[in-house]
Amino acid sequence: MRARRIPYARLTIALVAIAALSQLHAQSGPITVLSRDGRRTLPAVDVQGHQMVALDDLAALFQLQVRDDAAAGAITATYKNQTIVLTPNQSLVSASGRLVSLPAAVIRRGNRWLVPVEFISRALAPIYDVRLDLRRASRLLVIGDLRVPRVTAQYDEGPASLRVTFEITPRATALVTQAQGRLVMRIDADALDASLPPPPQQGLLRAIRATEPNTIQMDLGQRFSTFRASPPVSSGAAAVITVELLAAGADTSAAAPDAPAAPTAPVAPVAPGGDLPLLGGGARPSVRTIVIDPGHGGEDTGVTGPDGALEKDVTLAVARRLKSSIEARLGMRVLLTHEEGTRVDADGRAAIANNNKADLFISLHANGSLRPSVRGAVILTLSLDRVGEDARRQSQADKAVLPVFGGGAREISLVEWELAQAAHLDGSNAFAGIVDQKLRTTGGLPSVTLQRAPMRTLAGTNMPALLIEMGYLSNPDEERMLTSTGFQNRLALALTEAIAAFRDYVEHGPQIAPAP
Amino acid sequence: MNAMNAMNRMPGGFAVYVALAGMLVAGLIVLLVLGPRWLTTPPAEDAEIPAASAADVRKIQARLFYVDEQGTGLAGVEQDVLYGESTAEQARHIIEAQIAPAPAPHISAIPPDTKLRTVFFTTTGEVYVDLSADIQTNHPGGTTNETLTVYALVSALTSNLPAVTGVQILIEGREVDTLAGHLDLRRPIEQDLKWITN
Numbered sequence: 001m002r003a004r005r006i007p008y009a010r011l012t013i014a015l016v017a018i019a020a021l022s023q024l025h026a027q028s029g030p031i032t033v034l035s036r037d038g039r040r041t042l043p044a045v046d047v048q049g050h051q052m053v054a055l056d057d058l059a060a061l062f063q064l065q066v067r068d069d070a071a072a073g074a075i076t077a078t079y080k081n082q083t084i085v086l087t088p089n090q091s092l093v094s095a096s097g098r099l100v101s102l103p104a105a106v107i108r109r110g111n112r113w114l115v116p117v118e119f120i121s122r123a124l125a126p127i128y129d130v131r132l133d134l135r136r137a138s139r140l141l142v143i144g145d146l147r148v149p150r151v152t153a154q155y156d157e158g159p160a161s162l163r164v165t166f167e168i169t170p171r172a173t174a175l176v177t178q179a180q181g182r183l184v185m186r187i188d189a190d191a192l193d194a195s196l197p198p199p200p201q202q203g204l205l206r207a208i209r210a211t212e213p214n215t216i217q218m219d220l221g222q223r224f225s226t227f228r229a230s231p232p233v234s235s236g237a238a239a240v241i242t243v244e245l246l247a248a249g250a251d252t253s254a255a256a257p258d259a260p261a262a263p264t265a266p267v268a269p270v271a272p273g274g275d276l277p278l279l280g281g282g283a284r285p286s287v288r289t290i291v292i293d294p295g296h297g298g299e300d301t302g303v304t305g306p307d308g309a310l311e312k313d314v315t316l317a318v319a320r321r322l323k324s325s326i327e328a329r330l331g332m333r334v335l336l337t338h339e340e341g342t343r344v345d346a347d348g349r350a351a352i353a354n355n356n357k358a359d360l361f362i363s364l365h366a367n368g369s370l371r372p373s374v375r376g377a378v379i380l381t382l383s384l385d386r387v388g389e390d391a392r393r394q395s396q397a398d399k400a401v402l403p404v405f406g407g408g409a410r411e412i413s414l415v416e417w418e419l420a421q422a423a424h425l426d427g428s429n430a431f432a433g434i435v436d437q438k439l440r441t442t443g444g445l446p447s448v449t450l451q452r453a454p455m456r457t458l459a460g461t462n463m464p465a466l467l468i469e470m471g472y473l474s475n476p477d478e479e480r481m482l483t484s485t486g487f488q489n490r491l492a493l494a495l496t497e498a499i500a501a502f503r504d505y506v507e508h509g510p511q512i513a514p515a516p
Numbered sequence: 517m518n519a520m521n522a523m524n525r526m527p528g529g530f531a532v533y534v535a536l537a538g539m540l541v542a543g544l545i546v547l548l549v550l551g552p553r554w555l556t557t558p559p560a561e562d563a564e565i566p567a568a569s570a571a572d573v574r575k576i577q578a579r580l581f582y583v584d585e586q587g588t589g590l591a592g593v594e595q596d597v598l599y600g601e602s603t604a605e606q607a608r609h610i611i612e613a614q615i616a617p618a619p620a621p622h623i624s625a626i627p628p629d630t631k632l633r634t635v636f637f638t639t640t641g642e643v644y645v646d647l648s649a650d651i652q653t654n655h656p657g658g659t660t661n662e663t664l665t666v667y668a669l670v671s672a673l674t675s676n677l678p679a680v681t682g683v684q685i686l687i688e689g690r691e692v693d694t695l696a697g698h699l700d701l702r703r704p705i706e707q708d709l710k711w712i713t714n
Contacts, residue, residue: 122577136678170713296657302658311658368658369587369658370664371586378660385705449588453698455659457697467659
């Protein structure tokens with residue numbers, strides 16, 4: 001019995017060793033180095049969870065003079081009279097006299113010294129005369145001033161469509177063309193740092209990948225019929241581009257007349273967003289009730305301008321003018337979340353909109369910056385973190401069809417109260433695009449920015465919603481503008497026109513929405 | 517010329533003036549330099565100023581974030597930060613450096629007098645940063661200011677400590693809805709590179 005156990009034990013040890021080695025191999029992988037000279041690879045290995053590179057590889061790549069001073073118990077790496085001192089088995093190194101901490105110690109493997117990959121950004125970059133940008137997550141090292149934006153993709157499935165939302169950071173322009181069974185998005189950049197999850201397999205998009213040097217290639221499935229793409233929309237430092245793939249037999253009336261049916265057609269400029277959630281069973285969707293939220297209020301005064309104007313007074317004044325304008329011009333029902341002297345918390349504001357079955361929620365604010373020269377309006381929609389994205393997917397998956405009085409049925413989305421906005425982001429972004437255009441034209445605002453951020457007031461609203469920072473109260477010129485009757489009336493008119501355009505968009509589809 | 521003549525006429529008087537001036541200078545030295553030393557308690561002869569330990573002077577380079585030139589984003593600036601023996605201690609030193617007044621010519625996005633109460637980690641890599649109420653009471657307001665305040669803290673931790681997956685801001689030990697009425701702080705905030713402009 002004893003003699004038979006030993007081979008099993010050996011076999012077990014061997015299997016564990018093979019598994020460990022294969023895991024090590026799976027975690028290892030070279031780092032791609034991008035520079036004006038082209039694309040190279042820098043070998044890297046994983047040692048106890050740390051990505052390590054060989055010092056002699058770095059020496060060859062960056063023209064370092066490496067000297068192993070065994071007597072002093074140190075290794076020196078010199079670049080143009082600047083020296084980095086490394087100590088074996090220590091994670092602290094000295095870069096031109098400054099102590100730098102590394103996530104793992106400098107170790108010897110065979111006849112080579114290995115350092116954590118962070119050595120490049122923390123120790124080498126400060127003494128190097130060309131910019132070194134290490135992107136550890138994507139195993140990318142950019143040398144010099146190359147334009148290498150990060151590109152991410154997110155998918156939203158519909159019954160006969162697939163919306164792919166690309167976020168390009170920092171902003172870059174892009175062109176989408178169709179050729180030989182695929183869509184190609186060419187981004188104005190030197191290279192791409194792309195993170196593209198596999199698409200859902202519904203027959204519209206078979207695969208997606210980044211190809212050198214600057215294109216995203218989308219292989220189309222057998223159900224694909226046509227596509228439409230939005231022009232880039234600014235979101236902070238990022239540009240957001242939406243490409244919607246439509247199935248054969250789907251209602252393609254929403255596609256713009258000049259949608260790119262022919263190969264190499266340019267991006268068709270249509271409004272962002274797509275199908276809006278139906279508000280009731282069989283009832284034609286429309287916009288009938290608006291809730292306007294004057295930002296801050298009561299003891300919460302918000303921003304104070306250099307001449308003493310209070311944000312809460314500005315927002316309430318514009319809200320009242322907007323209410324009158326909508327009621328007079330559009331005949332809609334308009335509610336304010338609060339009147340003078342009252343303070344309502346974020347959930348209370350959302351509850352007023354939800355309980356009154358509002359079709360639109362607009363929160364009005366005035367902005368503040370520590371740099372008084374900053375000016376311009378900002379339109380914000382909700383951005384979702386991982387929890388919010390889960391809620392959004394859940395809202396699309398967990399739908400119940402309930403009978404309604406008078407016949408028919410109503411589709412109900414099940415979503416957490418505090419993340420109700422997750423199901424309405426398409427409508428919110430579409431409305432934001434329309435408001436952007438109206439603020440520039442009717443409102444006469446030269447600078448309007450669209451952004452996405454985790455806005456507290458918007459999170460719980462169960463309808464398309466956005467927050468508008470009408471201008472910077474911290475800027476003396478914009479303080480005078482925001483408090484003037486003429487500007488407030490112009491702003492109210494611009495928003496009224498935007499609401500009218502959004503009503504048309506909801507009732508007739510996105511094809512009649514004005515191009516941003 | 518007149519003065520020279522006067523001195524030539526009174527050689528003894530000139531010597532007296534020089535002597536008086538010298539005494540006056542000596543008196544001033546005694547009064548301003550040596551006097552304060554006599555008035556303070558001298559250190560005990562056997563007391564030595566303790567040498568700074570290695571841990572006290574150890575520093576790392578960390579990337580801290582300040583309001584950028586445009587006023588709508590954050591600029592990363594490499595700065596020396598105290599070395600921490602553990603990740604939690606390093607996180608504390610990074611936040612302490614981030615909430616300290618900004619070195620010229622930078623502008624801090626953190627309201628003045630904000631103090632760090634404590635920092636702690638969860639097993640999933642989320643960091644809880646507990647700050648004094650000054651971050652709310654001294655906040656100038658506005659979505660832009662509030663966004664930069666929050667993401668300066670989030671970016672300082674997520675950029676320098678790869679293990680950090682999100683940052684939950686607490687005030688006086690409690691979860692809050694927002695700092696100034698805009699950004700949702702009920703859950704940990706993840707890194708968002710769009711607010712960083714360099």
